Structure formats: C-alpha cells, structure tokens
Amino acid sequence: MNKTATFYHAGCAVCTTAESKIMELVDRSLYDIEIVHLAQNKDRLDEAEKVGVRSVPALVVDGIPLHINHGADLAELR
Amino acid sequence: MNKTATFYHAGCAVCTTAESKIMELVDRSLYDIEIVHLAQNKDRLDEAEKVGVRSVPALVVDGIPLHINHGADLAELR
Numbered sequence: 560m561n562k563t564a565t566f567y568h569a570g571c572a573v574c575t576t577a578e579s580k581i582m583e584l585v586d587r588s589l590y591d592i593e594i595v596h597l598a599q600n601k602d603r604l605d606e607a608e609k610v611g612v613r614s615v616p617a618l619v620v621d622g623i624p625l626h627i628n629h630g631a632d633l634a635e636l637r
Numbered sequence: 638m639n640k641t642a643t644f645y646h647a648g649c650a651v652c653t654t655a656e657s658k659i660m661e662l663v664d665r666s667l668y669d670i671e672i673v674h675l676a677q678n679k680d681r682l683d684e685a686e687k688v689g690v691r692s693v694p695a696l697v698v699d700g701i702p703l704h705i706n707h708g709a710d711l712a713e714l715r
Contacts, residue, residue, distance in 0.1 A: 576701065577703060580699070580701060584662065584698060585664060586663060620658050625659075625705050626705070626707075628702075628703060628704050
C-alpha cells in the first residue's frame, strides 16, 4: 500500500509553483499525495499545526514537515 | 534520459533530515539527484546563488529552487 504525503497550501503563487514541482518529483508508485487548501479548509489548520507545519506550502511525509519556500505563515490563514 | 535535480546542503541536521526524505520521495526513474555539500565545495556557491538558492537545504529542479526548511543562509557558508 502506498504511503500518503500531504501537501498543504493556500492557493498562493509560491504554493502553485511548489505544488507543480512536487507533483512531478514524487514517486507516485510509492506515495499518494493529498492536497489540502488550508485557506479553504480551515478545519485542517489544527492538524497541520500539530504535525509542525508553520507555513505553506509544506509537504508532510512520515510525520515530518518539509516547508518548501515560503508563501504564507499558518497564522495568517486563521 | 533522466533529468538531474541538485540537492544543495551544508551537512547540518536540518539538511540531513531533508536529504533523507527527498531521497525517498523523488521518482528516481525520472530524476537523478546530485548532492552538493556547499560548505565543502565552496566553488559551487556562485552557481547555487545564480539559480536563486538563498539557503540550504535546497533542491533545484528545472532551474527552480525549492528551499526545504531552513538550515543555513548561503551567506553564512562563504
């Protein structure tokens, strides 16, 4: 069964660029990618923060947050 | 022929975590990854800076720098 990596974003330009690169890079035979728009799904903000996401875009893999460039701080999305 | 993605780092703990995740995530049937230790290869600093790398760890794909978390600013490595 594939692992799931979660990509959190907020629809910003920095997020979009990162998303397109991540979708190209990641080995989809090993990882499914769930894409979460945090500005549109504010009910997921707590979950993202709990795993250590501080800004978007960020990819969470195996519980480890990889912040990819910097679009917006999580606090700005609340 | 595979594309090459270049992972720039400086041997720091943040870099090591990011490197291990990136090596797991990236589809190696599409991308070769070149790993460059910038603190040990300062002659590569100019090249990294020119493509837009501002801090390590960073992965450069198709000329686009993805800064992954934050270990050290490039200026600190000079």
